[in-house]
């Protein structure tokens with residue numbers, strides 16, 4: 001482990017990281033743990049059998065409404081049991097009450113010869129339901145305990161929940177020690193009982209279960225007085241390991257959520273700066289609540305990533321009060337001046353699992369805070385593409401440039417009592433955020449549960465017994481459940497702020513009457529403050545699609561660009577932001593947001609140059625089409641916002657990535673860019689014909705695009721020799737592409753030697769033509785031939801990899817090529833086809849989800865259908881994934897025609913090239929794009945005489961080149977411009 005350097009910083013003066021020494025355990029929400037019992041059978045009674053229990057009395061298994069396993073257990077009827085059977089030398093693993101089978105023997109392990117009456121240690125190392133079983137430190141084997149399935153893609157059973165033992169009549173034993181630790185290093189102790197316990201009963205069998213939960217989320221406090229003279233200004237700078245919410249004299253400091261935001265904390269950690277002058281009094285109270293955030297607790301799809309950055313939360317701050325006379329008071333976080341409490345209202349706060357809030361509790365058990373040094377609290381796992389988080393050798397603390405804030409408040413549209421006492425509220429919109437619930441007349445201690453889902457089980461035979469209930473299978477191992485214990489006040493409001501849910505529906509239980517819909521609100525949170533692009537057209541379905549893209553962007557721009565906001569993932573998947581970045585930079589001002597993300601990408605870049613597929617954290621799968629985000633995203637920012645700084649900062653990392661690709665991804669025999677020949681080398685992800693493609697064609701095309709960006713970037717940064725080198729490589733690879741993937745006679749794409757058996761045979765699917773056209777790999781006549789093939793592929797019927805026939809004008813492309821297909825068609829003068837694809841409503845298309853009620857962009861074009869439900873994809877099925885929303889760029893850049901001029905990044909000059917729908921189906925479109933020069937407006941209207949009226953507004957300080965189909969370019973200056981033109985139509 002790397003020695004921790006001094007983590008103090010000039011800005012923070014002598015401030016220390018402070019926290020609590022006490023761990024927090026909320027056993028019903030803990031799906032990863034190492035539990036061990038040291039036990040000894042009683043010789044006198046000739047005892048030979050003893051069972052140790054965990055996963056007991058999980059509330060989800062005690063109400064039929066809380067599980068889809070069909071069980072409803074009474075007290076002490078559900079648990080996992082490790083039965084030490086000394087007589088048969090077996091250790092049996094049982095699951096009781098988890099399924100309708102009741103009692104299930106899952107596995108029997110041979111224990112080997114045992115000294116029956118010696119002390120033995122029985123252990124289970126359990127992670128999202130997969131457990132290693134150990135006896136006396138020796139692994140006996142593993143077992144899947146989760147009846148829902150193996151791994152991170154399922155609702156996780158068991159949680160630690162209640163623990164204990166079971167004894168048969170007449171059996172006796174002694175428990176020497178029970179211990180629960182974290183699954184991941186440093187294996188911090190969560191629970192320990194060293195009291196010797198004699199167990200057993202002569203007359204009846206015993207099942208004994210206790211709840212090992214203890215503690216609450218740390219709250220820190222400090223009191224201080226000011227000098228009695230006028231204050232000029234007071235600033236607080238603060239950060240946390242975990243997330244924090246600070247209150248000064250009872251008022252929240254700032255208004256953001258989840259500060260300090262997520263980053264690769266061992267490399268880059270952000271802090272906030274607040275001006276708090278107006279909040280100060282003579283004597284002051286500063287209170288700080290901490291939540292797990294992205295530091296500790298659940299993280300990613302892997303249970304082993306629990307407590308990813310460490311297992312101790314901490315806070316660091318400095319308050320500087322300047323007086324008018326130049327004097328000052330400085331308050332910093334010091335263990336001596338700050339206190340921390342063991343018990344507070346926030347019993348538990350986790351991003352994935354939810355928040356547990358006990359409004360009957362008062363903060364108590366105040367004691368001196370401890371200094372949180374990281375020593376003994378850092379995991380040592382990692383390596384490869386996942387950097388070790390215990391390496392602080394290049395740590396830096398930076399001021400935050402982005403935040404997450406409240407964007408909109410939604411009110412529930414309606415409520416349904418889907419089963420007696422189960423109230424499901426529909427927010428009318430899929431969203432990411434937290435609820436705000438107003439409640440009246442509850443009794444003290446009344447406990448309400450809130451669960452969150454994107455969809456409900458439909459009215460289909462397959463889901464008959466679940467109809468109308470929340471569909472939580474796709475939320476997977478994220479618990480997504482808040483619990484509120486009422487104080488009994490006349491009116492109380494619950495609004496958790498240390499968790500995040502992706503949802504449209506909230507289920508509320510624990511009340512006998514539904515709450516009024518007006519009292520059930522959804523606080524939409526996002527790093528997107530407002531949109532910079534607007535779009536509206538004559539096709540209401542396309543308008544909904546536009547709204548869906550906006551909502552998915554809002555929901556997934558939360559501190560980092562994520563794949564989805566709801567399931568146990570919510571990660572910075574690079575492929576997703578790479579394809580969506582052009583839409584994103586148009587939709588909102590995300591310059592700082594994406595710059596911050598580029599830091600994260602650099603922070604996880606491996607020593608040999610690879611950009612991993614996920615940032616922060618690293619790891620994942622995807623390969624070049626994912627890693628290229630490290631090149632494409634800064635490029636998009638440069639072109640849109642015109643700040644060369646992002647390329648200058650990132651160039652070295654980009655160049656190292658290209659070197660990595662050059663030295664690791666090519667097959668020396670064939671010269672093909674083959675990557676690693678692993679499953680994780682993803683192609684046109686979730687494309688319906690992905691298996692019919694030659695993935696290496698996609699890799700090669702994106703590599704060529706990367707080289708082109710490198711060439712242009714090197715020129716911009718005056719690195720002429722580099723530019724020439726990239727130029728040569730680019731030309732070489734373009735030719736290679738044509739030689740290996742294109743039949744120049746027919747213009748058809750063909751298989752390369754990657755697939756020897758099919759080498760030279762036509763690929764000829766949509767997704768094989770898009771990239772060579774988008775990245776200008778083919779030119780002239782050959783380009784025209786490829787366009788014709790692409791059009792032919794779109795105009796014909798196609799069959800998916802799973803054998804589903806799709807009508808002409810179906811969107812057969814995946815995450816990667818969908819982003820480019822419309823642009824390529826418009827560039828080729830075939831906007832008619834682009835409009836047909838856009839306005840197609842049959843499956844598969846962008847509008848098909850809209851016909852099925854989508855309010856966000858779905859991960860799959862058929863995530864849900866009225867006829868087939870979830871089509872068997874119940875777990876890998878997000879309803880809020882922006883990737884397929886990458887068509888947003890085309891709506892702005894081509895339909896409205898507001899497009900940047902690559903020769904003049906940042907809109908100092910731009911292109912206006914609206915493309916009215918040549919098929920005439922869309923009859924008008926209007927919208928805008930806000931740039932640093934102001935708002936650019938564009939609209940067009942097809943008139944009854946088939947002429948088209950255009951209207952543009954160009955802000956002061958910039959100008960545009962107007963390109964209308966079939967017309968000579970015209971230069972337009974600032975001001976309003978109107979034209980009416982006749983434009984040829986295509987049916």
Ligand code: BGC
Pocket residue numbers: 563564569573574575576621622682685881
């Ligand atoms: C994510 C994607 C991501 C992919 C990579 C998925 O689980 O949700 O959006 O790009 O993994 O395969």
